[in-house]
Amino acid sequence: MPDPIYDVIAIGNAIVDVMAPCEDVEIAALGLAKGGMTLVDTARAKELYDAMGPAREISGGSAANTLAGLAALGAKCAFIGQVADDQLGEVFAHDIRAGGIAFDTAARAGDPPTARCLIFVTPDGQRTMNTFLGASQFLPAQALDENAIAAASVLYLEGYLWDPEEPRKAMRRAIAAARNAGRKVAFTLSDAFVISRHGDDFRALIADGQIDILFANEHELAALTGLDDFQAGLMQLAANVPTVVVTRSEHGAHAVSGGEHAHVPAQPIDKVVDTTGAGDLFAAGFLFGHVRGRPLEDCLTLGAICAAEVISHYGARPEADLNMLVAANVG
């Protein structure tokens, strides 16, 4: 097996986040499910945008955010995702390349436009996401560079992208390409709604030994396993997945890998400004530790540090120098 060129290659939605603060009463008035992610069509996206206050645009997308964190820590990364040939597509492509991440998926001509996520952020820092998938859901299997996938230590897949048909096919092909090359496959469950629609697929992949590293939060863990007991759910997954990582927001995170259990508390922060990207950046820190061969508890601590940084400001991409934060906390 040749040495990998990339530490992590990821397939995910190519999304620009459109973010604005709002009050809790507005969340209720707009009929939004606070804290969740909802897919919206063109008409609903327009309705919500019209109701939104002055906003800012910051590149997002779950797996892309994770790569932004990994690249900021010094990992070599590549991204596969579909933008349209429009201004928001240029914004997304600029931001990911400017972060030092290889991105070669050709922009898609014509409608629909580049994906955007309308994010309402309440005073408690909680984000409520409304995603217009646009071009992102048309990632074709042909867009995969199987040589690049075979050349990455880890293939990282975003559960959100399992929902649309074309990218799901592409991701199945990518898993086969990675496994044939002897690489690891990491998967994040993303959201309970994805599990409600595709839980059987995920359970089959896990039972079949296709997933090496699985990321979930405690709600996704319960939804996937059907077990309300946290430890029981964790152990059920750990029986079939070499490395399982489960985050519990302010209660920290747990991992089970090769029979070893580890737990870390959440990192203290002054104020939660915007939780968008917390799970994505946790995965970034953990994966960075993993590909660098760090002890399991260090991997969790790296995840907690990166998550704490991203929730201390608006936007799901890191702003502070993650390397300095890590050096100060983990060494």
Added chain:
Amino acid sequence: MPDPIYDVIAIGNAIVDVMAPCEDVEIAALGLAKGGMTLVDTARAKELYDAMGPAREISGGSAANTLAGLAALGAKCAFIGQVADDQLGEVFAHDIRAGGIAFDTAARAGDPPTARCLIFVTPDGQRTMNTFLGASQFLPAQALDENAIAAASVLYLEGYLWDPEEPRKAMRRAIAAARNAGRKVAFTLSDAFVISRHGDDFRALIADGQIDILFANEHELAALTGLDDFQAGLMQLAANVPTVVVTRSEHGAHAVSGGEHAHVPAQPIDKVVDTTGAGDLFAAGFLFGHVRGRPLEDCLTLGAICAAEVISHYGARPEADLNMLVAANVG
């Protein structure tokens, strides 16, 4: 004269800011004039964007920023400016309308695209702006709603927009419409480069008594008057302009109006994050006090409060509740 419908109507560039942090060495390597504003063409805009780190997009434009501040304080405002029929144009239009500002200028079809300003922010918070004017410079005189101008207490004009030919004609027509309706005309000099190209126009407007309220910083004051001595320059302008307001960054601001002189210090802030919009928001606070009939020193204090808020975060539009800040400081 009928009661005004708007407190302030403004004509300005319709720009989306593209902002990223950078180090001082990058400013030098890119050949940028730190702290200044430079107009760039398509090729240079691409070159600079390619060199820029991961960015965020926030609506900007000098006069539009001023209106955003005024509207946040509770003033009734309208904006006239030219966007293209593209995604960044939609972003600009959304953000200004979401701030409660009337905006009816029709988007312009075809090339060039909506204006953007590539802003590099150094660790000291200083912004270095590179403006691609795009559609903004094609604001036609026909786009003016002279009834709306006649219905506003103050017409506010941005010196930046004096540079391109079509908007300059439009602004001359707007000045006539406002004066014929017995309204006040406020003007901001914007930048030394505008004065170097159009100083004669500005001096003629002033000598002719066309300007009621003039905003400048100390460098623009010196460039316009040719006087290095601050007080001498201030008094020269005050001889022909009913209200002159001059900002001096961390040294506070001065105003002369109807023979009265006033000065306020800068408001203390913890950290200057990004100076973009400081002058624009100073003008917002001052104009708000002015249209509400506040004493001259209060008008300056309102300006200083709004400027301090906007330089404490990224972006040139206010984020905090300006009314609460003002109530806590001026009452």
